[in-house]
Amino acid sequence: MNISFSLSKQRPRLTVLILALILGSPFLRQSDAQLPTGWKAHDLDRVPPQVVTPGPSNLPLAAPSDAIVLFDGTSLDLWRSENNSPAKWIIQDGVMESVPGSGYIFTAKSFGDVQLHVEWAAPAKVEGNGQGRGNSGVFLQGLFEVQVLDSFENTTYADGQAGSIYGQFPPLVNASRKPGEWQAYDIVFRKPTFGDDGKLLNPARMTVLHNGVLIQDGVRPLGPTSWLQHHPYTKGEELRPLSFQDHGNPVRYRNIWLRELAADSIQAPEKPYDPVIVEIPADQQAKIVGKFVRDSGGIWEIVSKEGKLYLSLSGVPLELVPHSQEEFGLKYTAGKLTLNYDSTGNASAIQFFMGGETMHASRAP
Numbered sequence: 001m002n003i004s005f006s007l008s009k010q011r012p013r014l015t016v017l018i019l020a021l022i023l024g025s026p027f028l029r030q031s032d033a034q035l036p037t038g039w040k041a042h043d044l045d046r047v048p049p050q051v052v053t054p055g056p057s058n059l060p061l062a063a064p065s066d067a068i069v070l071f072d073g074t075s076l077d078l079w080r081s082e083n084n085s086p087a088k089w090i091i092q093d094g095v096m097e098s099v100p101g102s103g104y105i106f107t108a109k110s111f112g113d114v115q116l117h118v119e120w121a122a123p124a125k126v127e128g129n130g131q132g133r134g135n136s137g138v139f140l141q142g143l144f145e146v147q148v149l150d151s152f153e154n155t156t157y158a159d160g161q162a163g164s165i166y167g168q169f170p171p172l173v174n175a176s177r178k179p180g181e182w183q184a185y186d187i188v189f190r191k192p193t194f195g196d197d198g199k200l201l202n203p204a205r206m207t208v209l210h211n212g213v214l215i216q217d218g219v220r221p222l223g224p225t226s227w228l229q230h231h232p233y234t235k236g237e238e239l240r241p242l243s244f245q246d247h248g249n250p251v252r253y254r255n256i257w258l259r260e261l262a263a264d265s266i267q268a269p270e271k272p273y274d275p276v277i278v279e280i281p282a283d284q285q286a287k288i289v290g291k292f293v294r295d296s297g298g299i300w301e302i303v304s305k306e307g308k309l310y311l312s313l314s315g316v317p318l319e320l321v322p323h324s325q326e327e328f329g330l331k332y333t334a335g336k337l338t339l340n341y342d343s344t345g346n347a348s349a350i351q352f353f354m355g356g357e358t359m360h361a362s363r364a365p
Helices: 016-023 282-288
Strands: 068-071 090-092 095-097 105-107 114-121 136-140 144-148 183-190 200-202 205-210 213-219 252-260 290-294 299-305 308-313 316-322 327-330 336-341 347-354 357-363
Touching: 114 136, 136 183, 144 183, 144 205, 282 299, 290 347, 299 347
Parallel strands: none
Antiparallel strands: 068 252, 090 095, 095 252, 114 183, 114 252, 136 144, 183 205, 205 213, 290 299, 290 357, 299 308, 308 316, 316 327, 327 336, 336 347, 347 357
């Protein structure tokens, strides 16, 4: 099974930057949002979903007669690790649990359009907050994530709440149960379709119920899930494995089953999504590129590629959108980078604002 397609589309574990996104105070929205929603990922000004109390639990929910049972509490034979080796998660008392460092797990079989039922529970003992509390994820086709998180009385950015299409669409409401209680996602997923020329005809489509409450209503992901940036749709295999995320938290899963659905037919979008491209003159780029030493340690680098500037942050190349020679936004995530220049006209220092935190770096000698 070739699963390399999904690995570059998924976010890394918690870093100091993510803690900054969670704990930092809100700042003004950027007016240069490059996504059709009008919002950049993780904008703290985005209104969090209203909290609702779901009805009494009817879990576990029995699988229908035409379902493929992916996990019945007895075996991980239908699951694989990243390199197609046996899954490294553990089974205890009929429940499978992510083990920190064990990595994502993938279904041995590939799927397209499905109805998926997943029951999960965040740790009963509350540790951490924001994105560090009961974090995992369900990836349809290994690409499109429905966030798993302990969102009961836990503050984080709206598009990172439990049930969000991570980094893109917050849930309509927060229907989370208390830590340790069993919860359910029921997901209807329609895979993206492409023409013979590789162009996108129809984006993926997702409907999600959380504990029986509708939280995503036929939303169309902007592209595969990615951390801090945006990837457009790319034609690949029509059928792909599902995957579940190991984010370092002991999240438990049980009673996982799906129904394969016949393909449906919907109209192609009137105009494919085409991100705005903003350029900066080559002579000015030459004065900006280079390595910068963070005040708190570590190296950042601004590079130029095909006429665009990128800030390499924790190994993620973030495209910079120039507002002036001094101020830049991030193309897909809310944030701002300000440059200082020396007497020779070369960039000498960086101030980087994200999630309420300011980080500084000076040009490396």
